[in-house]
Amino acid sequence: MTETVRHRDQTNAAAPSRLQWERYAVRRGDRWRDIWMGRLITTIAVSTIAAIILIFLFIGREAAPVLTSAEVHQEVTVAKMVVPLASRAGRPNEFIWQPVSDTPKYSLPPLLLGTLKATLIAILFATPFAVGAAIYSSEFAPPRIRELIKPVIEMLAGIPSVVMGFFALMVLASVLKDTFGWRFRLNATNAGIALGVAIIPVIYTVAEGALRAVPRHLREAAQALGATPWATARRVILPAAAPGIFAGVTLGLGRAVGETMIVLLASGNAAIWSMSLTDSIRTMSATIAAELAEVVIGSAHYHVLFFIGALLFLITFLVNSLGELYIGRLRRRLTGVAG
């Protein structure tokens, strides 16, 4: 509304023709449509936020008994979830995830470690590809090739994760095992690489945007000083876009932590406490996916799964907020420079 009025005033100042006047005139119906559309859109935005808050409340409510309920505490406490447990006579205590047992055992450390390992490999695998492709398509590629690369990489995001997981399960795992002769066919590296492919588009899109957003005058100044395209990219563009690229990596991290189907299929789902990247892992997300469907509602096992869900929510929330924060900061800095 005010936007339109201001426009008209400006146009007025520039002494418009009669034709332009009619173009900017506010008709009576328009005003009501503006008001109602505004309200509708506000309502939609507010309900989205409300939905997120409600989901969080629901998860929190189902997870809370792990901390508060005496009934759940007979079977498991937070303390028992983080210390090694006795499993069999004559064996040292160990971290063990075995919820269906005479004495159910819910060790979280192997699940956290598994999630961490898969995410780490995914990021290490995806970042060079995604950032490299972003530098190429923003700095070096001729426009026509860039128009091809961008949609093709972003199409990766459209591959259903179950397809990616199935590919890793059937093909990638065999290739890796035959090449390196690892003991476990399904392992952290196998799942991590598949995850990495899935998050390449996330990192690429944000990184490419950040590189393209670097003000033109920086590029031109470097070239005027005689810098080669590579030197320009490496010494001027890349440092200027670094926070944006970092933000892209963080968003990819958030996606990798929560990704479920790929790790469920490709990781082996064994909750092993080991630092080796070639052992099988069981991630938090895969544990929930595998077990929640058949768990007895209201049991300790059920609440523990929601507790893991709450942890996962918290981790991805923190990671994503960090990413968004950096994107915002970058935007402010770059527009500041440009202004």
Next chain:
Amino acid sequence: MKRIVAAIMGTALLGTLAIAGKPITIKGSDTMVILGQRWAEDYMKTHPGTVIQVTGGGSGTGIAALINGSADIAEASRLMKDKEKQEVKAKRGADVVEIPTALDGIAIYVNEKNPITKITTAQLKSIFQADTKKWTALGGPDAEIVLYSRENNSGTYAYFKEHVLKDEDFSAECQTLPGTAAIINAVAKDPNGIGYGGIGYAKGVRVLSVAGNDSSGYIDPTEANVASGKYPLARYLYWYCAGEPTGDAKQLVNWVLGDAGQKVVSEVGYYPLPKKSATMEKKTK
């Protein structure tokens, strides 16, 4: 999902109890609870007048409920002990009727390149608890054994844990896969793998013959050996009643043993009874 559905149905049932007749209460084995619920759902669809409540808790819980009269039918994945039968007789004043309703059995798979062809249940226990770590212990190649297990919500997992591991824990190194097909696929691709799962599924892997103990022979898991009870990792899944079932319960038992009920058995993943015993086979004691 099925439990959620069952819970919703259970709540709905409570509302209809007042109008409908006395419900048939079925309680017991966790292995059978999904089977029981599927039977109940299908039966109630075709017999609107009957209300059936199915709950788990374990074979022992079901038998206890049968003894004290809080269940009409006990589901059990093991034979009832003589002592328990006497208690039913004493408390309920009727002989126990034992009704085998389905067959359950699991096969042990290894890769086709693995020379091993047979195994004892004691060796299996040692392998799946990572006490035996190499195939050399069984006369196989000098390679580390890779374990494939089912997810812990599976009845097969519970059965293996109970009968092979004697209720002890699996090794943490067991990879858990969703479904028998996934295990077969994994073992088929892994020369050092070993896994377990349904008998009907095995393709592309070697199925081992299994001995219950050192003195008994190694038995192939054919449907015939499962049906005769020779195969050590096979068992009947039973229903127990106090006295000959009558009325609605009798109809339900006949339905379960008939074609419709046995079709559900296959759908849930167990083995239907051999044809000849599909006519209400029972032993009284």
